[in-house]
């Protein structure tokens with residue numbers, strides 16, 4: 237914390253100041269914080285509105301688009317009079333009404349590998365509120381390089397995900413999704429549909445996590461991926477480790493490739509994160525889950541009591557490459573599918589490289605399925621070691 241700023245507006249923030257996690261010092265931290273929101277749409281709208289109202293002093297909005305009438309059911313930064321206007325300009329007007337003390341920086345650009353480093357280094361915390369997959373990778377890589385925590389949010393139909401990435405000892409976006417999907421494999425809101433309040437809920441959770449990071453309060457979602465199935469109202473926080481082989485946050489290859497030469501090392505964030513990820517309520521020892529090699533899975537599938545293979549990847553990945561007989565249960569759907577699984581049966585979880593499937597295996601073990609193993613190396617290793625006919629991606 238540098239020199240103290242002006243005293244908080246006591247009447248406005250009275251209910252926050254009363255919290256022991258906030259108080260005058262916390263409200264001052266919020267006022268001095270700089271938060272970048274990438275994407276001023278269904279997630280960025282609630283995130284920006286709630287952080288402005290809470291007194292986050294400087295909010296950057298990056299979005300290249302104009303307001304469309306089809307945005308209005310979920311993007312509450314905008315009203316009918318804003319249709320056709322640049323989103324960042326309309327959002328600036330609305331946020332000034334919500335809280336005139338907040339400084340709003342507008343960036344009417346698509347964030348990419350060419351500008352992400354420069355944008356991110358001016359802020360303390362970054363929110364990933366985009367629905368563009370290449371933008372997610374660019375923002376995550378920039379946050380790893382600049383040591384800025386990234387509050388990830390995503391929605392599809394009735395489902396949402398929230399995690400704090402690129403934090404000390406936590407995973408980055410590439411740890412969880414090492415390989416970008418092929419273009420157009422992930423349907424957008426326009427193609428898949430979305431109920432307005434679903435991104436509202438997820439964006440609001442991102443605002444809560446950002447405020448916690450600024451305040452240094454509570455247990456942020458570092459090392460945990462919160463998945464929400466709001467149609468069935470089932471949620472779960474999966475433990476997500478950093479991938480020791482991650483090309484971005486472990487080896488630094490992406491950092492070197494995308495950081496422009498001659499750029500000075502970014503200043504450390506004034507909001508350092510805990511050096512250890514928080515302990516989940518019922519942690520499972522990593523060693524508690526049996527890791528099996530592809531050849532061992534092949535042998536068991538030929539045995540007297542073959543396990544059921546649970547493929548926890550996304551449908552687009554399953555469409556590219558799959559193991560015969562495996563049941564597709566994407567990770568988001570796993571909590572809701574739990575009741576359909578027989579606790580007496582043996583299971584082997586599978587994903588692309590073995591990281592997501594380990595989360596799934598630990599979840600199943602915690603929930604009372606004793607015979608769960610994880611396929612080490614995922615379907616990639618299966619293709620290498622058992623069945624070269626299975627395509628790699």
Ligand SMILES: [Zn+2]
Pocket residue numbers: 407408409410411412478479482483484485486
């Ligand atoms: Zn990583």
